Amino acid sequence: MRTSTPVSPSVSADRWAALGALALGYVMILVDATALSVVTVRLMEGLRTDVRSVLWVSSAYLLAFAVPMLVCGRLGDRFGHRRMYLLGLSVFLVASLACGFAPTIGALVALRVVQGFGAALMTPQVMAIITLVFPMESRGAALGVWGSITGIATLAGPLLGGVLSDVASWRWVFWLNVPLGIVGIVMTLRFVPGSTVTARRLDLPGAALSAVAVFGLVYGLQEVGGNGALPWLTLGVGAIVAAAFLAGQRRRGDGALVPLRLFRIRSFAASSGVNVLAGAWVTAYVFPATLYAQQQHGVSPGGAAFLLAPTALVSALLAPRVGRSLRRRDPRGLLSAGLAVCAVGLGIFVAVIAAGLAAAWLMVPSAVVGVGSAMMWGPMSLLATSELPRDLVGAGSGVFNTTRQVGSAFGAAAVATVLAHGSPAGALALAALVCLAALAASFRLRRS
The missing domain is CATH 1.20.1250.20 (MFS general substrate transporter like domains)
Structure with a gap:
C-alpha cells in the first residue's frame, strides 16, 4: 500500500479560494440540469423533433449522472480527489462544447450522456475535498456557503436558459460552460490541494453490479406510469442486482466499492x-x-x-x-x-x-x-x-x-x-x- 500525505492550504484564504474553484464547476452541473426545462419548445423547433425525444435530453443526463456515482466516489479514494475532479470537469467542458454543435436530437442525447458522466466524476469529489480541506470548526461555514451557491444555481438555471434562448439560442446554454470551465480548471490547479492516494485495486465486479442496480432503480422509478410493464421489470431487476451487490460487498470488506462499515x-x-x-x-x-x-x-x-x-x-x-x-x-x-x-x-x-x-x-x-x-x-x-x-x-x-x-x-x-x-x-x-x-x-x- 502506498500513501502520500495530503497537502492542506497554508492559510484560511486558500481554503475559501479552493471552495470557490469547486463552486464554479458545481454551478455548471446544476445549471445544465435545470436550464433546459424552459427551452423545450426551442429544442423541438431547432432539432425538428417531438416532446418525448426532447425529454430524453434531460433524462439521459440525469441517468448518466446518477448511475456511476458510487464508482466515481471510490475513484477519488483510489486516484486522488483533485485529479478525478479535474478529469470530470474536462469531460464536462468538452461535452458541453460538442452539445452546442449537436446536429440532431440523437447526437444531443448521446453527448448529454457524456456530459452526465463528467458531472458524476466531479460531484462526489466536491464533498470529499471540502471534508479534507476544512477542519471541523470551519466546515459548517463552508457547507453553509455551499448551500447558498446551490440555491442560487438552482434558481439561475431556468432563468438563464430562458434568457439565452430568447436573445441568442439554446446552444448557448452549453457554450457558456466553456469559458467558465477553463477558469475552473485554472483555479482548481492553483488552489485545490491534492489528497491521500491509496494504491488498492478498484472493485470492478462491484462497479458493474452497482451500475446495473442504480440504473434499474433510477430508470424504473423515472418511467413508472408509462411504457407498460417495462419500468416495473427494470425496478425488479435493479432490486435483485442491488441485493447481489450488497452481498458481494460484505465479502470484500474494506476493499469493496461501498465498504459496509460506512x-x-x-x-x-x-x-x-x-x-x-x-x-x-x-x-x-x-x-x-x-x-x-x-x-x-x-x-x-x-x-x-x-x-x-x-x-x-x-x-x-x-x-x-x-x-x-x-x-x-x-x-x-x-x-x-x-x-x-x-x-x-x-x-x-x-x-x-x-x-x-x-x-x-x-x-x-x-x-x-x-x-x-x-x-x-x-x-x-x-x-x-x-x-x-x-x-x-x-x-x-x-x-x-x-x-x-x-x-x-x-x-x-x-x-x-x-x-x-x-x-x-x-x-x-x-x-x-x-x-x-x-x-x-x-x-x-x-x-x-
Whole structure:
C-alpha cells in the first residue's frame, strides 16, 4: 500500500479560494440540469423533433449522472480527489462544447450522456475535498456557503436558459460552460490541494453490479406510469442486482466499492436515510405547484418558476449564516428544525391550492420552504461527513450523493402517479408526508 500525505492550504484564504474553484464547476452541473426545462419548445423547433425525444435530453443526463456515482466516489479514494475532479470537469467542458454543435436530437442525447458522466466524476469529489480541506470548526461555514451557491444555481438555471434562448439560442446554454470551465480548471490547479492516494485495486465486479442496480432503480422509478410493464421489470431487476451487490460487498470488506462499515457509522447512515427522503420531497413539490399556477391561473412557465424563486433566494441568504452558527449549535437540532419548517411550508402550499387562492400566494410557502432548506442541507452534509475516516471520504461522498439521486427519482415517480389520478393539492400533500417522514428519520441522529 502506498500513501502520500495530503497537502492542506497554508492559510484560511486558500481554503475559501479552493471552495470557490469547486463552486464554479458545481454551478455548471446544476445549471445544465435545470436550464433546459424552459427551452423545450426551442429544442423541438431547432432539432425538428417531438416532446418525448426532447425529454430524453434531460433524462439521459440525469441517468448518466446518477448511475456511476458510487464508482466515481471510490475513484477519488483510489486516484486522488483533485485529479478525478479535474478529469470530470474536462469531460464536462468538452461535452458541453460538442452539445452546442449537436446536429440532431440523437447526437444531443448521446453527448448529454457524456456530459452526465463528467458531472458524476466531479460531484462526489466536491464533498470529499471540502471534508479534507476544512477542519471541523470551519466546515459548517463552508457547507453553509455551499448551500447558498446551490440555491442560487438552482434558481439561475431556468432563468438563464430562458434568457439565452430568447436573445441568442439554446446552444448557448452549453457554450457558456466553456469559458467558465477553463477558469475552473485554472483555479482548481492553483488552489485545490491534492489528497491521500491509496494504491488498492478498484472493485470492478462491484462497479458493474452497482451500475446495473442504480440504473434499474433510477430508470424504473423515472418511467413508472408509462411504457407498460417495462419500468416495473427494470425496478425488479435493479432490486435483485442491488441485493447481489450488497452481498458481494460484505465479502470484500474494506476493499469493496461501498465498504459496509460506512453504515456502522450512525451519523453517516442516518444522514443518508434522511437524504433519500429529502431528495424525494424536494423533487415532488415543484412540479405540482407550477402546474397549479399554469393550469388554474394561466401563468406562463417562466412566471410559474418565478413564483417559487423565494425558496432559492431565501435559502441562499440564510444558508451561510446557518453554516457559521454550526460552530456553536448542534447540527442535529438544526436539521430537525429545518425539516419541520419545510413541512409547515408544504402544508401552506396545500392550503393555498385547496382554497384556490391567487397564484401569487405561492410565494409565501415558497419563502417558508426556503427558510427550512437553509437549516437543512448544511447540517445534514456536516453530519454525514463528521465521522468519516479519511480512507472512506470518497466512498462516503459517492454513497451520500447517490442516495439523493435515488430519492429524487422516487419523488418524481410518486408525484407523477398522484397527478395522473388526482390533483396538485394531493401531490403536494404527498410531498409534505415524505418531509414528515424525513423529520422522523432525523430523530435517529438526535439519539446518536
